[in-house]
Amino acid sequence: MRRPTKVLVWIGLFLAAVMGVAVLLAEPLQEAFMANPIFNGMILTVLVVGIIINLRQVVMLGPDAAWIRAYKASRVTQVPPKRGVLGSLVTLLTERADDQRLRFSPVSSRALLDSVRSRLEESRDLTRYFIGLLIFLGLLGTFWGLLDTLRAIGEVIRDMRITGTDATGVFDELRAGLEAPLSGMGTAFSSSLFGLSGALVLGFVxxxxxxxxxxxxxxxxxxxxxxxxxxxxGIGGSDGDTTIPAYIQALLEQTADSLDRLQRAMARGEEERRSADRNIMALTEQVASLAEHTRSEQKAILNMVRGSTDLQPVLSRLAESLDRRGADQGEMVDVLNRLEQETSRMVQTMQNERGDMAERLAEEVRLLTRTIARQRDDDR
Incomplete structure (x- = not known):
């Protein structure tokens, strides 16, 4: 761990150079300071406080670095820094001071480094605020001086009276009236000078x-x-080393790969099961539609059969009536007989069609049964 001495030397040289320039420009700087002593005094106060805070932050790194060097050299802990940036790392190293082989896990090392980094960033937040405050005070003094300048110019213009032919008196009056606006301009520019210069100095520090x-x-x-x-x-010494053997690590990796493949297979099986359920639902709807169509055809066939059955007694009575009329009506009887034969043939044809339809329905039911059985076997 390197000491922060080099940084302190650079800061000291820079501040000495700034002080030398201030001594060389003592008179104009004094006049600029007296143009607005309130704002300029506030700016210089903020600058001095900011420099002290930065120097304190650098100096506080010295005890922490010295403690780490002593710990690495002998593992015999000296008095740890009370309010350093190491924080929990000091406590942890103090508790493990007797270990001959100190080891950290990568996660623990990263957590400790993040803790130190956050402490360092927090310590610099105040300095950044002081730099912004210097710029703000310089701008505030500038606007304040500009307001005074505008007000004074307005008063000069309002009070100026041009009477007679005495140009010398008018000029003297105008010159006396411009002293206030010039004073306001001095306030504005002096505040900008000290504010921006202070921000520059504090920014370098x-x-x-x-x-x-x-x-x-x-x-x-x-x-x-x-x-x-x-x-x-985790953290441990030679007795608490928990390094995982290579073969166990390989087994764990193989197990993780197997679990990953099993998870993907289960996901695919679940998707296939859902697809099969959708197919079965569609097939069930088709079978229901087919059954409804079959029932409609059966009703139509039954109506036709009933109609033919009602027609047979009428034909029989008509044939008997014709027989009673005599042999001269034999030709009519033959026609009626042929009509009866055609009717019987039509009835037979409808019965055959009904039988064929029943066979087709049975075939469709057998096909549906085989499909459902095959789907259940695939799911298993």
Missing amino acids: DLQAGHAQNRFYNDLEEWLSTVTQYGSG
Whole structure:
């Protein structure tokens, strides 16, 4: 773990250069400061507080880095830093100080690094706020001075009186009236000067503090990578090493693959079962429609049979009547006999068609039974 001394040196050199420039420009800076001492004093106060906070953040990295170096060197823990950025890592290393072979899991290492990173980011939030506050105060002083300038110009124009021919008096009056607008412009530009300059100085100091924190974080990450046990189940020493053997890991991977294939097969089986259920429902609807059509045809055939049955007694009575009329009506009797034969043949034909229809219906029922039985076998 590297000490943050180099960063402190860079910050000191930069602040010394800024102070040197301020000494060289002491008179104009003093005049600019006195143009608006309230706003400029607030800006300088925020700048000084921001620099102190950044220096404190860099200095606080020293005890943490020294503690890590001492821990790596001898594993004999000195007094840990009370309010450092290591946080839970200090507590954990203190509890495991007697282990001869300290090991972390990758998950534990990442969690510890994330904890340190969050602490470092939180410590820099206040500095970023101070940089924004410096810019805001500079802009606020600028607008304040511009408002004073506009107000003073309005008063000068309103109070100016041009009477007589004394141009010298008018010019003196105008010059006296412009002192207030010029004072307002001084307020505006001086606030902008100090605000933006302070933001620039504090931004450089914050940049150096960020570099120091990044170096600290990178060193900590490199050290944790040397004590990370990949494949380990947690934190432990030589007695608590829980590395999984290669053959067990291979068995676990094979089991996971088998479970994955089984899950996909079950999903496909479920989809096929749903498709079969839909097919059975469609087939059931078709069979119901066929049965309805068959019942309609049976009703039509029965009506035809009843009609032919009712016609036979009439024909019989007509034949008897013709027989009584004598032999001269033999030709008519022959015609009636032929009509009776044709009627009988028609009845026979309808009976044959009814038998064929019953056979077709039985064939359809047998086909439906075989289809349902085959579908149940596929589901099993």
